[in-house]
Amino acid sequence: MQSVQIFLQSPDLQIPTQTLTLSPIQTPTLHHLKLSLFSQTLPSLFFTLNGKPLLDSTPLLTSRIPPLSTLILRIRTPGGGGDGGATGAESRDCYLNMYAEKKPDKVDPYEQRLSKFLNCSLSNEPLKDPCVVDMLGNVFNKEPLVEALLGKKVPKAFGHIKGLKDMIPVHFTSISGQGLESRAEASGPRFQCPISGLEFNGKSKFLALRSCGHVLSAKALKEVKSSACLVCHVGFKEGDKVVINGNEEEVAALRERMEAEKAKSRVKKAKKAKNEVEEEGVEGVRLSGTKHGIDGKGGENVKGVSIGPAVKKFKAVDVAPAHATKEVYASIFTSSSTKKFKETYSCRSLPLGRN
Template sequence: MFKKFANIQAILKSRVFFFLQVDKNAELVARWYYCALSQEKLRRPIVACELGRLYNKDAIIEFLLDKSADKAPVEAALHIKSIKNVTELNLADNPAWSGDKESIKGDKYDDIQSARFICPVVGLEMNGRHRFCFLRNCGCVFSERALKEIKSEVCHKCGVPFQEEDVIILNGNKEDVEVLKKRMEDRRLKSKLEKKSKKCKPAESASQQDTAEESPGPSKAKNGKDCISSSSGEKRQIIFTKSSDNGNSSVPGKVNKASSTTTKRSIADSEEKSEAYKSIFTSHSSAKRSKEECSNWITHTAYYF
């Protein structure tokens, strides 16, 4: 009796282990082969969020464009506020994978160990059994083993420089997600502070210019000239000169009226100009003719006849 009970218990344990293994494989397939938002098969262009989840790009765009009030909240995309929060992945195709290339009729066995994409450095398949990550700067995807074994400060594929904070684990465990979530929050807070500082700088410069215009300080005369603004908005220039009055210099600040007034000379009295040039103007003697010498101008119009 005891032996039969032990055999039944062993059979139950094996079945429970089998079902757990099936659930684990199903979860693995769902993470690496299907979009986390639309639950459709992943197809290019594929994007990843800052927490390392995989999406179809068109599903993310539809999610962001849907502004309806009755939109159901999706936990997998609540942290995505704009298209800038996701990165388009630069994936390397697996030459041994022929999933969509073959047209097989009837039943087909899908081998989840065979992946569509691989690591371009060490050749590991991206099927969930190995840890993969991507770089936020360029979107290139590598296995974690490749980044650890071949340490570099630039991308192995495109040469873009990156830091440790730019490396994001794809479909990581709970600990990885917590670390990535904290990095995401710090990064967004830093970007908000930078935007505020950029907005405050032009406002401060504008306020400084306004205060400088309101209080320009005492005006100083330069090169003996001072500029006084009149009520009409025009500017009148006053020249300060020194004149001798019985051997004494004039008081500074007085305006020399003789220098400020300009004398007008007629072009007809000018000796530098020629007679041909002078005859153009009305001040010339040829222009001063009597009425008898001047000819009458007649204009033929329709009203004249």
């Protein structure tokens, strides 16, 4: 069997990210993986993947743990319920989904919104540095999003994200010195607006600035009217504001702006390609055939962009010097003339008057 490569993190044990290359024969299950990391079995330690706990008996060579996955090793916090339902690792979304299945009409909308502000929209893990925001205002942990792009496993809901150019790096301001690396089970809002002090908990509207990445409340930007960021003083335009986790109308407006920017970019790309071809034509180069992207109808296709009819063929008379007779100037570059001349018996190759 081939070896499996995975990533291991443990924020509870303050262990940095490790890259492990494991053999399914030596470490067939997660239980054997713990034995390889520690000298004895520790029942209080368990693994999670995408916010969901995994049993120690889970085999490594399974579809649940694909190669290059990120496993998180956590410490199970003892609870008082004793029913085995809570392990301390489940994200807020897990409880919301469980509650929604039983009582779909009784889910607290504030809890749903709070979960969107505290957790990654893709992995449901608590937000941790580095974070990014897409053009529609969804918040992600950058690492799982990049892994999903590389593995081509981005959900259809986030299909508009094609690469790093569609991500906006953002900077959150923590509350009371709490960093993004704080404990995952910490409850309540952890971030705030650095200007107004409003908590990043879904009750207030927050905006991310594309020019610098700072996250500010809409109230702060409204009260302090400025065309520069209130934190780093980098200038921004109205189109640089991205509403984080906005409502349906705000998301629709962001989507319309995103589509308009993409269309503008395509037009700009086509115009640039057309200008490049025209510059080559002015220099006297006649482009023809499929090698130069010219089709049989006289049109051109440069880098997959149609740019209209072919470039006009170069003619010497078009660049004749001032006060020069065009016919005489053109005769310098031509070997024959279309006019019919009378010929002499001594020289049949030269027209009358030139011998």
